[in-house]
Amino acid sequence: MSPALPALMSSIEMMLWSAVAGALGLVLLLALADAFYSRTRAAWQTLAYLALCWLVVMLLCGLPVELWPEGKEPLGIAQLLVGPVCAAMGSYGASKWLSAHQRDHLMKVSLLAMTLVCVIGGPLCLLLAPQWALPASAALAIANLSVVLWLSVRATQLGDRLAWGLALGCLLTLPAQIGLYGLALSPTRFSLPLQAGVAMIALLSVVTTAAMLWLRNRQIRQLKRGEASGRDPITQLYDGVTMVQKIIRAQRRRRRTRRDGALMAVLLFEPENLLPQIGQAGLNEIYIQMARRIQRHTGAVNPAGRYYDRCFVVLLETMHSPRWIRTLGLRVASSLRRPMDVAALGGGRVRIKPDIAVGIVHLSVIGKDVAQLLHEAQSVAQAARAMRSRAALLDPETRTAVPVEHAELGSSWHALRNATPQTPLRAEPGNPNPGRTGRQRHKPA
Structure with missing residues (x-):
């Protein structure tokens, strides 16, 4: 089975999505540098998640097909799986990021359930008819993102200020994912201004999410290394x-x-x-x-x-x-x-x-x-x-x-x-x- 892939691009569209690929690649390079510098598990997990986000944007926009026309079969399968896999990693990481296991039972159970649903449901999409496979994959990814958005807002009500940034990242990612899946499912290409809007909001969503992940990782490193400012001068805890x-x-x-x-x-x-x-x-x-x-x-x-x-x-x-x-x-x-x-x-x-x-x-x-x-x-x-x-x-x-x-x-x-x-x-x-x-x-x- 070979899922439907986006229609062929014009030269201007290729330039647009190539620029997006380069901009997201720069974010990945910064995450890679941070991972080598900090040498923490959280930094490497952030790098892996951002790499999956890059793959989601690239596979759904159709740029790989233009560069590798004979690879429609493997690219179609990858297109089906990448959304649920990225969503599963995102909800799992959000559970750690929000410390759901300590703070809120509903948060912990909901994020774990959505992670399992995406991990199990993603491969099952391959068994569906071609016309239903990609919509089912999209439904899994968007439902997972909606739950993470809701729980991020819930975390802000529990006193986590950084959760506002994560909620903003999810809020930007939601229309970006809808636009990307719409682009992948449409038999004809969207208009160039609409594609530019989807590309811009996708780029903003990844940058915002990356910034929030980096800020939390930096906060944890400061606590471990005693580098935080404005605290007790000896322990670096709050005074x-x-x-x-x-x-x-x-x-x-x-x-x-x-x-x-x-x-x-x-x-x-x-x-x-x-x-x-x-x-x-x-x-x-x-x-x-x-x-x-x-x-x-x-x-x-x-x-x-x-x-x-x-x-x-x-x-x-x-x-x-x-x-x-x-x-x-x-x-x-x-x-x-x-x-x-x-x-x-x-x-x-x-x-x-x-x-x-x-x-x-x-x-x-x-x-x-x-x-x-x-x-x-x-x-x-x-x-x-x-x-x-x-x-x-x-x-x-x-x-x-x-x-x-x-x-x-x-x-x-x-x-x-x-x-x-x-x-x-x-x-x-x-x-x-x-x-x-x-x-x-x-x-x-």
Whole structure:
């Protein structure tokens, strides 16, 4: 079976689509340079996705047929498969890009389902009659893109600002794909102005999507390498003022979206006892390693900050299931308790096992003062120091800290959401207000 391919081009049309091929090729070269420079998996995945986008545009516009007239059979099969394959990779990448597995169950399931539909449905299009094969392939790709567009907008409502850019890229890609498939399905060529419009919007959609992928990859690299500006000078996480502002904004969004999340506090106990052995430089190295381990597990979409010297906080604005609290709490606690090699005062390296604890409180639509939330999270972390796992959750009914591995979380947010705070937790000894400890001097507003 040889699917229908676009009619032959005029010389002007060949010049138009050759220029588009060159412009998209330049985007690919930049992505290739970024992949070699950063050497990260995300950068190589971005390169592979952009290469598939280039193939989609080229195969659907019909330029390869002009350059290889005797290859209509293999080019026709490639034309059928490239759209669903590119869509499947796009929805899979969007799931990672949006951290759907952490933030939203509907987002995770929808993107996984669309990926599987395209992976399975693409080859099945080859079994259809020639007049239905390419329309079915187009339907798969466009349906997948529509779902990614919807979930990108949903992610913006959950506090992910970069998702606006991804949504814009999808919004541009939608008419571009419709135009390209229309060009491939039409027995006659579109008018030159219409083809130029399709070419322009296709180019803009790829450039916009590439920019958003690059920005997210850059954000992740900055967090890993500690290159971000405007943050805590040692750990490169957000400072206390910024974290307070982010929590305030997240609470406002929560009243509108009615989504559940969590606030995590990580405490390092008695760091002053380490100073005679490793000095301030070694202690700073411990803080840096702690910051990197925290971000490795919580991801780039969940803001993390250094609230004061020995306290880190992470805002988990949305979580798809209460059980993820247990998983994440145990992972972070286990990672931070592993020994760290730091510089000693006398030279050389010394292995230190940090004395840490993790405290987690549930965030719901019930309004809470930010100072109260931070106080509760730190108090729960203080209580977790006496627990085996070093990770605790604030029980909403008893108002006590319980180990996360023993917490009754269930599969839904119903119990946690309906629980209302009764009495404030007692602050840690020697610190009547944990939100103002150490070098913290600002007002949480």
